[in-house]
Amino acid sequence: MSGSVNAQGKSAFVAIVGRPNVGKSSLLNAMLGQKVAIVSSKPQTTRTRIMGVLTRGENQLVFLDTPGLHKPRTRLGGYMVKSVTESVAGVDACLLVTEAGRHIAPEDRELIQKFRTQGLEAALAINKIDAVKDKSVLMGQIAEFSQAFPFTAVVPVSALQGDGVPALLDELEKFCQPGGHLFPEDTLTDQPERVLAGEIIREKLLRLLDQEIPHGTAVLVERMREREDGSGLTDVEATIFCERESHKAMIIGKKGSMLKKVGTYARQDMERFFGCPIYLQLWVKVKEDWRNRQNILHSLGYDKTGLE
DSSP: OOSOOOTTSEEEEEEEEOSTTSSHHHHHHHHHTSOOSOOOSSSSOOOSOEEEEEEETTEEEEEEEOOOOOOOOSHHHHHHHHHHHHHHHTOSEEEEEEETTOOOOHHHHHHHHHHHHHTOEEEEEEEOGGGOSOTTHHHHHHHHHHHHSOOSOEEEOOTTTOTTHHHHHHHHGGGOEESOOSSOTTOOBSOOHHHHHHHHHHHHHHHHSOTTGGGGOEEEEEEEEEOTTSSOOEEEEEEEEESOHHHHHHHHOGGGHHHHHHHHHHHHHHHHHHSSOEEEEEEEEEOTTGGGOHHHHHHTTOOGGGGO
């Protein structure tokens, strides 16, 4: 982390919460103007809290992108739900994200109840408005949510197209309080480079593989180091864990075709994000039922305390 911290500025911690697959990570990326959270059409893509930092003049917004609130079926799922609860407990305000044209879900009401018990202010973003042809349905949705909680602002947005994002940021800046910035203004995220590289690989698995297999995968970046020969090339070595031999065969593909495709797309994304040439090597290992094995979850960076 470089640069000095503005001690005269204002800041706010804002947790981005909501049901799975409503576009929380896409919205975070749109607000930051750069991709720090992985995105896929599959629910529960985000597994941990990802911090994104946006500095606009004297105001600094620190976003926590959280996993979607759902009923956990594994130890990993329990960790994800606990990370949502802990995020809501330690912020200045929340941004509830819902999908355009949808009624309030039980998970939304559960989160709204947490706002009340914590005494938190919250804004509402109605995402994916680009997918709704009849915009009049938004008025009924706004009324329904507004009756459930006194949101400081309700902003229809499209994270995909950027519509409404500047207006949403203007509203979120109202949460900022004096006390100085928390990070230098060039900070984008708190995620270590290895974690970001692993998440980029996992995103490609989610996008290229079908059904349950991607959720049975995890990525551990074992090595990430720039070569000392002056070439500027960075070596990245990563292991993909899956739960079954049959899954391993699908991830590798016929004559290694799927693994090669995952590696190519991931390398291209890493080179764009890190701004340097990447030499990426991938391996695939089977770890049966890893989502319920505490020692493996801990080695993959999921906090032990969230799994008790």
